[in-house]
Amino acid sequence: MHGRNGVLAALLLALSVISVSPARSAEPAAQWGIERLMLQLSQVEHSQVRFVERKYLKVLKAPLQLSGTLSYTRPGRLEKRTLKPKPETVTVMDDKLTLENPGRNERRVLKLRDYPTLWGFVESIRATLGGDIKVLERFYRVELEGGPAKWQLYLAPREPSMNEVISLIRIDGSQARIDTIEVQETRGDRSVMKILEDVP
Amino acid sequence: MKSPARRRVGIWLGCVLACAIIVARSQYGADLAAFLPSSPSPTQRFLVDELREGAVSRLILIGIEGRPPDELGALSRALAARLEKNEHFSYVANGAQEGWRADGEFLLRNRYVLSPAVTAERFSAAGIRRALEQQLDLLSSPASMLTGNLLPRDPTGEMLQVIERFQGQGGPGKREGIWFSADGTRALLVVQTRAAGFDIDAQEQALAQIRAAFEAAAPEQHAAGARLLVTGPGVFAVESRAGIKRDAMRFSLLGTLLVSAILLFVYRSLRVLALTLVPVASGALAGIAAVSLAFGSVHGVTLGFGATLIGEAVDYAIYLFTNTAPDSTPKTTLQRIWPTLRLGMATSVFGFGAMLFSGFSGLSQLGLFSIAGLVVAVSVTRWVLPELVPQGYHVRTAAALGPALMRWLSHAHRLRIPLLVLVIAAVAWLAGRGSTVWDDDLSSLNPAPLRMQRVDQQMRADLGAPDVGVLVVVRGDSEQAVLESAERASATLAALQAEGILAGFDSPTFYLPSAGAQRARQQAIPDAATLTRNLAAAADGLPFRAGTFAAFVEEAQAAKRRAPVTSQDLARTGLGLKLQALLAQRRDGWFAMLPLRGVSDMRLLQAGLSKHDRSQVALLDMKRELDVLYRGYRLRALGFAVLGAVAIVVLLMLTLRSAKRSWDVVAPLAAAVLVTAGILLATGTRLNIFHLVALLLVVGVGSNYTLFFERGNPGAADPQRTATSVLFCNLSTVAGFGVLGFAATPLLSAIGTTVATGAFLSLVFAAILKARSPQQG
Numbered sequence: 001m002h003g004r005n006g007v008l009a010a011l012l013l014a015l016s017v018i019s020v021s022p023a024r025s026a027e028p029a030a031q032w033g034i035e036r037l038m039l040q041l042s043q044v045e046h047s048q049v050r051f052v053e054r055k056y057l058k059v060l061k062a063p064l065q066l067s068g069t070l071s072y073t074r075p076g077r078l079e080k081r082t083l084k085p086k087p088e089t090v091t092v093m094d095d096k097l098t099l100e101n102p103g104r105n106e107r108r109v110l111k112l113r114d115y116p117t118l119w120g121f122v123e124s125i126r127a128t129l130g131g132d133i134k135v136l137e138r139f140y141r142v143e144l145e146g147g148p149a150k151w152q153l154y155l156a157p158r159e160p161s162m163n164e165v166i167s168l169i170r171i172d173g174s175q176a177r178i179d180t181i182e183v184q185e186t187r188g189d190r191s192v193m194k195i196l197e198d199v200p
Numbered sequence: 201m202k203s204p205a206r207r208r209v210g211i212w213l214g215c216v217l218a219c220a221i222i223v224a225r226s227q228y229g230a231d232l233a234a235f236l237p238s239s240p241s242p243t244q245r246f247l248v249d250e251l252r253e254g255a256v257s258r259l260i261l262i263g264i265e266g267r268p269p270d271e272l273g274a275l276s277r278a279l280a281a282r283l284e285k286n287e288h289f290s291y292v293a294n295g296a297q298e299g300w301r302a303d304g305e306f307l308l309r310n311r312y313v314l315s316p317a318v319t320a321e322r323f324s325a326a327g328i329r330r331a332l333e334q335q336l337d338l339l340s341s342p343a344s345m346l347t348g349n350l351l352p353r354d355p356t357g358e359m360l361q362v363i364e365r366f367q368g369q370g371g372p373g374k375r376e377g378i379w380f381s382a383d384g385t386r387a388l389l390v391v392q393t394r395a396a397g398f399d400i401d402a403q404e405q406a407l408a409q410i411r412a413a414f415e416a417a418a419p420e421q422h423a424a425g426a427r428l429l430v431t432g433p434g435v436f437a438v439e440s441r442a443g444i445k446r447d448a449m450r451f452s453l454l455g456t457l458l459v460s461a462i463l464l465f466v467y468r469s470l471r472v473l474a475l476t477l478v479p480v481a482s483g484a485l486a487g488i489a490a491v492s493l494a495f496g497s498v499h500g501v502t503l504g505f506g507a508t509l510i511g512e513a514v515d516y517a518i519y520l521f522t523n524t525a526p527d528s529t530p531k532t533t534l535q536r537i538w539p540t541l542r543l544g545m546a547t548s549v550f551g552f553g554a555m556l557f558s559g560f561s562g563l564s565q566l567g568l569f570s571i572a573g574l575v576v577a578v579s580v581t582r583w584v585l586p587e588l589v590p591q592g593y594h595v596r597t598a599a600a601l602g603p604a605l606m607r608w609l610s611h612a613h614r615l616r617i618p619l620l621v622l623v624i625a626a627v628a629w630l631a632g633r634g635s636t637v638w639d640d641d642l643s644s645l646n647p648a649p650l651r652m653q654r655v656d657q658q659m660r661a662d663l664g665a666p667d668v669g670v671l672v673v674v675r676g677d678s679e680q681a682v683l684e685s686a687e688r689a690s691a692t693l694a695a696l697q698a699e700g701i702l703a704g705f706d707s708p709t710f711y712l713p714s715a716g717a718q719r720a721r722q723q724a725i726p727d728a729a730t731l732t733r734n735l736a737a738a739a740d741g742l743p744f745r746a747g748t749f750a751a752f753v754e755e756a757q758a759a760k761r762r763a764p765v766t767s768q769d770l771a772r773t774g775l776g777l778k779l780q781a782l783l784a785q786r787r788d789g790w791f792a793m794l795p796l797r798g799v800s801d802m803r804l805l806q807a808g809l810s811k812h813d814r815s816q817v818a819l820l821d822m823k824r825e826l827d828v829l830y831r832g833y834r835l836r837a838l839g840f841a842v843l844g845a846v847a848i849v850v851l852l853m854l855t856l857r858s859a860k861r862s863w864d865v866v867a868p869l870a871a872a873v874l875v876t877a878g879i880l881l882a883t884g885t886r887l888n889i890f891h892l893v894a895l896l897l898v899v900g901v902g903s904n905y906t907l908f909f910e911r912g913n914p915g916a917a918d919p920q921r922t923a924t925s926v927l928f929c930n931l932s933t934v935a936g937f938g939v940l941g942f943a944a945t946p947l948l949s950a951i952g953t954t955v956a957t958g959a960f961l962s963l964v965f966a967a968i969l970k971a972r973s974p975q976q977g
Contacts (some may be wrong), residue, residue, distance in 0.1 A: 057339060059351055059748045064340050080342065090342050101341065104334075114374055187349055 034133060034144045036069050037151060040176040042131025042139050046073045048200070051080075053193040069136045069199055078122065117162045124169045125181065140169070150174050201648070205587045210718075212584045216482055219489040226488065227497035228441065234586075238857075246673060247825060258290075258396025261659045262389040262410065263429035269375050269384050271423045274388040276378050278417040283391055286413065289405045289585035291392040291777045306773045307362050308350075313713060314758035315358035316365075316733075318721040322356055322733060328738035331356040336742065353751045365710045381662040385666075386429070386664055392777055400441055401436035431656040439652060440945070444500040447943040451952075455936035459514060462931050466597045467521065475588055476517040483513045483577030483773050487639060490564050490572035502565040512901045513577035515929040515937070516541060519908070521582055522925035525918060526594045530586040538582065540907050543855055545578040547848050549899030554844035555565060555837070555896075563837060566893060600922030601927070609923060612967045618970050623871045626878030637877075639832060639886035650946070672786055672794040672809065673818045680769065682790035683714035689794060689809070689817050696808045703798025708782035711775050718764040725760045809921075837889055841896055847897065856910075865906045869899050870963035875965075876958040890947045894954035901933055901955065902962030909970045930963040 048071035055064040068082040076094040081087075089100045097118065099108045112119035120139040127135035136142050139162070155169040164186055172180040181189035181193040250257070264272050264279070270837040281293045283946040307532055321327050322695070335355055350359055372378060379388040391410070395402030407430060414428045434752055456477070463473050491498050519541060534541075548570070555567030630637060674689050676682025690707045697704060726734065731753050737750075767783070770776045782793045799805055806819055875893050880891060905926050937959065940952025 055340065059745055060339070060743045061745050062743050066340050082340070085340065086337055088341050101344070103337065116377070189349075 009127065032148050034055070036135045037144065037148070039132035040131070040148075041129060042074075042177050044074075044129070045074075047129070047198070049198050050196040051193050052196060054190060058187070058190045061120065068191075070169065070195070072126070075130055075132075076126070078126045078129070092126065097122065115164050116159065119161045120157060120159065121169075121183075124171070128153065128171055128178070141154075148175060192200045209587055212482070212580060212866040216485060219482075219485040222489040222492055223485055227808075228445075228500060228503060243787070245609035246791060247820075247822070247829070250784075252398040253396035254781075254784060257433045258395070258597045259391045260393065260406070260410065260430055260432040260435060262391065263381070263386045263431075263659055263662075264389075264414075264426055265386040265429065266425055266427040266527060267423050269380065269387075271377055271421065272380075272426065272473045273375065275417060275421045275426055276389055276425045278421050280389060281391075282413040282417055283410065286409055288393060288395070288402075288676075289391045290394045291774070292389065293379075293391075293774055294389040295374055296377055303774045306769075306775065308354075308359055308781075309824075310759070310762075310765050311354065311358040311362050312725060312756060313718040313721050313762075313765055314710075315361040315586040315721070317356075317361045317946055318358065318467070318724050320724040320726075323724065323726050323734060325734040325737035328356065328734055330450065332738055332742055332744065336744075339391060346577050351746050353676060353755055355752050357657045362774050379663065381659075386659075386662065388659065390663065392780075395434075397437065398432045400434075400437045404438045407435060407438055429655060429659065431652065431659050436899060437553040437655070438654065441500045444503060444948070445946050447945045447948050448503055451940045451943050455939045458939055459932040462532070462928070466928050467595060468597070469590075469593065472521060475585060476514060476521065477552060477581040478585060478588070479516050479577040482580045483573035486576035487569040487573030494568055495565055499562055499565050502562075502569050506668050510573060512904070512933075514898070514932055515901070516545075516578050516581040517585060518929045518932065519904070519925050521589075521593075522584060522595050522928055523918070523921050524594050525921060528594075530926055532591075534586060537908075541578060541581070541904075543852075544907050545574050546851060546855075547903040548574050550847040550851050550898050551844040551896045554840040554847065555893075557840070562842070563889075563893075569902075570897075576824045580930070597924075601924050605923045605927060606920055609967055610972075611783035615657065615968045619871065622875055626874045629878050629881065630874065633881060637881060637887055638831075639888045670799050670819070672796065672823050673820050674792040674794065675788065675816050675818075676790045676792070679783070679790055680714055680716070680787070682792045683709055683712065684716060685812075685816050686792040686794065687714055687717055689792075689812060691796065692808060693796070698807060700806075701799070701801050701804050701808065702911060703800075704798050704944075705794050705796045706782065707794045708779055708792045711779045711818040712765060712767055712783070712947050722760050722764075725756050727760075728757050731756060738942060741802050790862050834889055834892070837892055841892055841914060844896060845899065848903070861910060864910050864969065865903065866908050868962055868969050869902045871969075872902055872958050872961040873898055873932055875961055876954060879957055880954065885953075888950065891954050894951040895958060897951070898958030898962060901959050902966070905930065905963050906966045909966045926963065926966075930959060933959045 010185045013075045046062045048069060049168070051068060051070050053066040055066070065085075066082050067084045068080065071082075076092070080090045082173045084104045086101075086103045087101070089098075091098045091100075092112070095112050097110045097112055097115075099106070100108070101107075110118070112122060123135050123139055127133075127139075133142070136155065136171065139159070140157055143156075144152040145154070152171055153171040153173070155171070157163045157166055166183060167186045168184040170180075170184070172182075173177055178195050180195065183193075185191075202963075211447060262279070264275050266277070277292045280292050280296065283289050283292045307314060322331070332355055335351055335799065339351070354360075359895060375384055381388060382385065386650045393406045394405060395406065397403065411428065418424055418426050460473055460477075463471070463476055467473055467476075471557065488498055488503070489503055520530055520533060523537055524530050552570040555563045556571065557564070557567075594946055672685045672689055672693065674682055676685050686707055686709045690705070690709055693702065693705050693707075696702055713721075725731070735749055735753065746898060767776075767779060770779050783794075784791050796805075802821070804820075809817060809819055815908075849862065849866060852865055853859065856862050856865070876895065877891075878897060880887060885891070908922050908926050934956045937952045937956035941949050943949045943952060
């Protein structure tokens with residue numbers, strides 16, 4: 001009786017060593033997940049980057065190319081400043097979205113709450129940059145693939161009304177940095193925004 | 201009983217029965233318009249009609265609160281679904297997308313006749329080229345997400361043109377996809393009844409339907425504990441009528457009980473107490489019957505006033521019974537006091553008589569009611585009551601109280617100086633306040649309790665519902681004529697808007713352009729071959745894929761052939777409600793209303809509009825116009841009150857044949873009216889029409905006191921009995937009206953407070969001034 005216990009104990013010990021040792025060596029990978037990514041992202045207070053966006057539209061023979069800067073300040077401010085081909089700025093501050101187009105002499109202020117689809121789209125970027133999983137999950141079914149060095153975040157809209165416009169958003173990144181935002185529209189149009197270097 | 205006496209009682213009973221039948225079959229209303237002048241200017245008439253039966257008068261705002269937002273949202277949807285199926289309502293909205301989607305489809309289908317930008321130039325090669333370049337620009341903008349993917353169907357962007365007109369028109373915030381108050385505690389709905397706002401019975405039914413639908417929907421949605429709030433002109437009318445009925449009933453009863461208790465103490469006889477109420481009841485019945493016969497229906501306010509008749513009519517019997525000494529009979533007493541009683545009654549009748557001819561049906565009703573009531577009450581006291589009094593009855597309390605009362609009276613003259621000071625102070629106070637004495641806000645006429653008015657304001661703000669503002673009213677002989685005029689006025693307003701004189705405006709022609717304008721837009725669209733050719737030329741060199749705009753050519757051709765949009769087409773959408781609010785047929789023809797926003801300069805606006813015929817296009821500041829209307833009304837009522845006062849003085853002069861005696865009667869009354877007005881103002885009240893009517897009543901009631909106190913009065917053979925009878929009358933009046941002062945209906949409490957104060961002061965002042973020389977006391 002005593003001997004059998006000793007064998008069992010040794011076996012358990014051996015098993016535990018076997019099961020623990022690979023885990024210990026890959027510890028960051030095993031614990032890395034959506035929470036860790038979000039935590040990492042949420043530690044960036046402010047960022048400002050250059051972007052190049054290509055829009056592949058069904059009505060056009062060739063893609064449209066836009067470029068400009070994208071900046072984010074925690075917790076609620078997001079600004080997309082398009083410089084080429086025509087200047088246009090979209091600023092989101094909390095619930096207020098301001099669209100300014102000097103070329104069309106246009107300035108529009110909207111409340112995101114009144115435009116759920118637009119709100120959802122804004123949060124795909126703002127909540128990602130803010131590391132706010134609660135907001136992301138309110139609008140999307142969220143899936144994460146890859147590892148900390150190279151990850152892909154898939155956002156599928158929950159609301160049918162939003163789903164009529166956007167079928168999937170894919171955000172690629174590395175560590176606390178976003179590299180690409182790709183928006184797949186339900187009607188077949190697609191846009192890919194590449195994030196380039198930081199601008200001071 | 202002798203046979204003439206029996207016949208008199210028989211006639212009286214017959215009249216009471218006849219009146220009761222008329223009263224039972226009477227119609228009762230609470231139509232505010234009854235208190236507006238009957239012959240106003242065309243714009244005022246338009247306003248009054250709008251208040252009575254316009255689309256705005258048929259709106260009911262609904263709020264649901266008391267549960268978390270998601271539950272309120274579900275409940276709002278369930279309630280809307282139920283009300284939509286209900287035949288009482290022509291329109292139900294809670295902001296849910298489903299409703300907007302139907303409207304959106306309507307707008308999209310009719311974009312080519314609705315868009316103000318449609319001209320022949322727009323569909324030329326150059327025009328389309330410009331549009332396509334703009335579209336290309338828009339495609340790169342995030343704004344394209346807002347406008348949706350209409351490009352292939354609508355490259356010239358007409359849908360955007362149509363929608364942009366509706367932007368900035370305001371609207372409630374949304375949560376859970378439906379309308380919510382800004383703080384998220386209240387889900388909001390708007391419904392429109394089929395019945396007009398002044399049809400209170402129909403409004404009452406509609407309200408009951410809403411409550412029933414809510415009661416049924418709440419447990420279904422597991423939202424027990426949710427509260428329903430309803431407001432709107434119809435709700436006000438229903439609640440006011442119910443409130444006045446309830447208050448008038450409750451406080452009349454309470455007042456009667458209180459007065460009865462006092463009289464029971466005085467009389468020590470239930471039978472005599474009952475007899476005292478006989479003239480009051482007869483008078484009230486006769487008053488309502490007379491109004492019902494003369495006007496066809498009885499206004500709630502008049503009915504409420506019935507409660508106040510107690511105040512004066514009860515006095516007649518008190519004078520009779522209290523003045524009857526142990527050694528005399530009621531008949532001999534009557535012979536003695538009848539001239540005074542009759543003069544007192546005549547004084548009141550003269551006071552109210554002025555109102556009879558005021559030209560405001562509401563005031564005329566009050567006048568007729570009071571006159572009929574008083575004449576009948578005094579007649580019953582004179583000819584019926586003596587027959588019913590038990591043989592040998594007299595009031596003992598009077599004899600007991602008399603000596604003490606006389607002692608007080610003999611000292612009353614010492615208060616003459618303080619009284620003079622008080623009157624001077626009151627006059628100075630009134631003069632100093634000038635016109636701010638009056639509450640010229642029409643809402644002070646609103647018979648609904650203040651609590652309801654506050655809820656209404658709050659929900660209107662939440663909904664961004666248009667309250668009365670500045671608007672341009674356009675008149676025409678037919679729907680098409682008024683639409684065409686409105687289009688011309690809109691063009692002027694658009695130019696003024698570009699100059700920054702106003703921030704924006706709404707027009708029925710945004711939703712329903714005139715047939716002429718629609719036809720012109722249809723003709724601006726070229727035929728299919730030309731349009732295809734222009735499109736090809738325009739797209740040359742642009743990155744659009746070939747064949748992208750096939751749908752555009754097809755839909756533009758369909759729009760060209762389609763019959764013009766009519767108001768019937770719009771009625772089937774949510775936009776129909778909007779149109780109804782802005783376009784209406786009235787007695788004087790068709791009216792279009794163009795509400796303006798953010799007017800920065802009224803004068804420049806007026807100047808800009810002056811190129812239009814003023815009889816067709818008029819600028820209207822609703823709030824100011826309504827207040828002017830009310831101020832005019834109040835001024836006229838004041839004029840008639842003054843006229844009544846003059847008539848009273850003339851009457852007294854003619855009857856008493858002495859300026860001095862007339863002065864003795866009038867001076868205490870004038871002092872009482874002035875000081876009462878002063879006290880009301882000092883307590884923060886601003887006077888409205890009801891206070892004015894109440895002050896007239898003070899004169900009516902008070903004149904009896906001063907007449908009985910007056911030296912040459914033949915009824916004052918027994919000063920002790922006279923003094924006690926006046927005291928009892930006063931006690932009962934103050935009690936009856938004092939109770940009314942606690943009513944929730946503003947008009948009843950205004951009348952109650954004013955008359956109780958005024959009547960009390962009349963007596964005190966009469967006593968002070970009467971005792972001018974001590975030997976008279």
